[in-house]
Amino acid sequence: MSRPTSRAALILSDEHHSMLSQLAVSRTAPRRETERAAILLAYAAGKLPTEIQRTLGMSKPTIYKCIDKALAAGVEAGLKDRYHRPYEPQISEAAKAWVVDLACRKPKDLGLAAEMWTLAALAQYVLAHAEQAGHARLARSCKITVWRILQTHELKPHRVRYYLEQRDRQFERKMAEVLMVYHEVNLYRAEATHDARLQPIYTVSVDEKPGVQALGASAPDLPPVAGKHAGIGRDHEYVRHGTLSILAALDLHTGQIIANVEPRHRSREFVGLLQRLHEHYPSDAIIRVVLDNHSAHISKETMAWLATHPGRFEYVHTPRHGSWLNLVESAFSKMARSFLRHIRVASLDELKQRILKGIDEMNAQPVRFQWKKFDFKMT
Numbered sequence: 001m002s003r004p005t006s007r008a009a010l011i012l013s014d015e016h017h018s019m020l021s022q023l024a025v026s027r028t029a030p031r032r033e034t035e036r037a038a039i040l041l042a043y044a045a046g047k048l049p050t051e052i053q054r055t056l057g058m059s060k061p062t063i064y065k066c067i068d069k070a071l072a073a074g075v076e077a078g079l080k081d082r083y084h085r086p087y088e089p090q091i092s093e094a095a096k097a098w099v100v101d102l103a104c105r106k107p108k109d110l111g112l113a114a115e116m117w118t119l120a121a122l123a124q125y126v127l128a129h130a131e132q133a134g135h136a137r138l139a140r141s142c143k144i145t146v147w148r149i150l151q152t153h154e155l156k157p158h159r160v161r162y163y164l165e166q167r168d169r170q171f172e173r174k175m176a177e178v179l180m181v182y183h184e185v186n187l188y189r190a191e192a193t194h195d196a197r198l199q200p201i202y203t204v205s206v207d208e209k210p211g212v213q214a215l216g217a218s219a220p221d222l223p224p225v226a227g228k229h230a231g232i233g234r235d236h237e238y239v240r241h242g243t244l245s246i247l248a249a250l251d252l253h254t255g256q257i258i259a260n261v262e263p264r265h266r267s268r269e270f271v272g273l274l275q276r277l278h279e280h281y282p283s284d285a286i287i288r289v290v291l292d293n294h295s296a297h298i299s300k301e302t303m304a305w306l307a308t309h310p311g312r313f314e315y316v317h318t319p320r321h322g323s324w325l326n327l328v329e330s331a332f333s334k335m336a337r338s339f340l341r342h343i344r345v346a347s348l349d350e351l352k353q354r355i356l357k358g359i360d361e362m363n364a365q366p367v368r369f370q371w372k373k374f375d376f377k378m379t
Contacts, residue, residue: 008071010044016075017044023079036066036079043067091145095135099126099149103157117157122146164321174319178290181316182327182371185252200285201314204249204258204277205328205369207291208265209335214241214351217344234342242348246335246355247273249289250328255366257331259359261352267301274302278309288314292323330369334362 012020023029023037035058042052049063056063070078103122107114114121123143130138138145150156168174185203215238222233247269248259258276262269277287291297297315306313318325339358345351 010040010067010070012040012044012075017041020075032081033079035062039063039066040070040075040078043070090137091141091149092135092137095130095138096149096152098130098133098135099138099146100153100155102126103150103155116160119143119147119150119158122157168320168322171319171322174317175322175325177316178318178322178325179371179374181288181290182252183374186370188253200282201288202281202285203252203288203290205252205290205326206247206249206273206297207323207326207328207332208270208294208296209246209248209332210243210265212244212246212340212351212355214244214345214348215239215343216241216346221344234344238344241345241351244348244351244355245269246332248328248331248359249273249277250331250369252290252327252369255368256363257359257366259356261355263348265296267296267299270296271302271305274305274313278312286314287312288316290316290318290326290328292318292326293320327369327371331362334367335359338362 020037020041024034024041026034035056038056039052039058039062042055043049047055049060049067052058052063053060066078069080069082099122102110102125103117107117107121107125110125112121112125120143123141123146126138126141126146130136130141181203217235218237218239219235222229224231242263245262245265246259247262247265248257250257258273258280260269260273260276262272277289281287296302323329335355335358339354339361343351343354345354
C-alpha cells in the first residue's frame with residue numbers, strides 16, 4: 001500500500017461515530033476490528049498516522065491500509081479484510097458437481113452394500129474413482145476436501161430426515177368430517193345429546209392399544225429410604241410374560257371409557273367391543289363411532305355383524321396417517337402416564353386385572369377430552 005501524498009479528511013456521521021466508539025472498546029468483537037475502529041476514530045479526530053502509530057502501537061502499513069479502505073469504500077470497508085485469493089482453485093466446478101452428484105445418490109446404486117454414505121466412505125469412493133471420471137486433482141484430495149464441498153452445498157448424506165407422505169387423497173375432507181363431529185359434541189351438553197333429533201346420537205372414539213407388555217420383576221423392588229434412596233430400587237433384569245391389547249371406546253360426552261383387554265385385536269375382539277357398546281347405550285340411540293381404517297374395523301366378519309344391527313352404528317373414519325385426530329389416543333396417553341407406567345406383574349392375568357382396575361379408577365373421575373382448535377371451513 002503506497003503512502004498518500006496528501007491527507008484526506010474522514011468525516012464520520014453520528015451513527016458511524018457511535019458504532020466505532022462501541023466497537024473500539026468491545027471485548028467480544030474480533031481484535032482486528034477493534035484496532036481498526038480505534039484507527040478510524042483517531043484519524044477522524046485529526047490525528048496524523050504517525051501520532052496514531054505512537055498512540056496505538058501499530059505499524060504504519062496497517063494504519064494506511066485501514067484509512068485508505070475507509071476513504072475509498074466507506075467506514076464498514078475499513079473494518080473488514082479485502083477478499084483476496086492467493087492462487088486459482090485447483091478443483092474445478094465440474095469436479096465439485098461430480099462429488100455432489102455422488103452424495104445425492106445411494107451407495108447401493110453405485111454397486112456398494114451400504115444404504116447411506118458416511119463421510120469416510122464417500123471420500124474413499126471419490127479417491128478411487130476420481131481419475132476415471134476425469135477429475136485427477138480429486139484423486140489426490142483428502143476427506144476434509146470432500147467435507148468442504150458438501151458443506152458449501154449444505155449436504156449431509158449421512159443423516160436421515162423422516163417425513164410422512166400423505167397417501168390419503170381425501171385427507172382434508174375426512175379431517176373436516178371428524179372435526180365437525182367433535183364440534184357438534186362440544187355444542188351439546190352430556191345430558192342433551194338427543195335434543196332436536198328424532199334419535200339420540202352418542203359419539204364414541206374407538207381404537208386399540210396393542211403390545212402392552214406384561215413384565216415381571218426378577219427381584220423384589222426396594223422401597224425408598226429417607227435420606228438414602230429417593231426412589232424405588234429395581235433390578236435391571238425382568239421377565240417377559242407376553243403382551244395384551246386394550247380395545248377402548250371413549251364416550252366423548254361423559255369421558256367414560258368402555259374397554260376390553262384381549263390377547264389379540266382381531267375382528268372377533270373388535271366385534272366384542274361393539275357388542276358391549278350395543279348393550280351399554282339405549283336401544284333407540286345411534287352410536288356414532290370415530291375410528292381409523294384398521295382391517296378389523298372393516299373386515300367381512302365385522303361388516304356381517306353390523307348388518308345384523310342396521311342403523312345402530314354410524315362410522316366416521318379418520319384419514320389414513322391421521323391417528324392423532326382420534327381423541328381416544330389422549331385416554332391411552334393418560335393410561336401410559338399413570339397406571340401403566342413402570343408396571344410390573346407376575347402374569348398376563350394380573351396385567352389384565354390391573355388394566356381394568358386402572359380404567360375403573362379413570363371412570364371414577366372421568367375427564368371429557370375435547371378438541372378445541374377447529375381450523376377448517378364448514379361448507
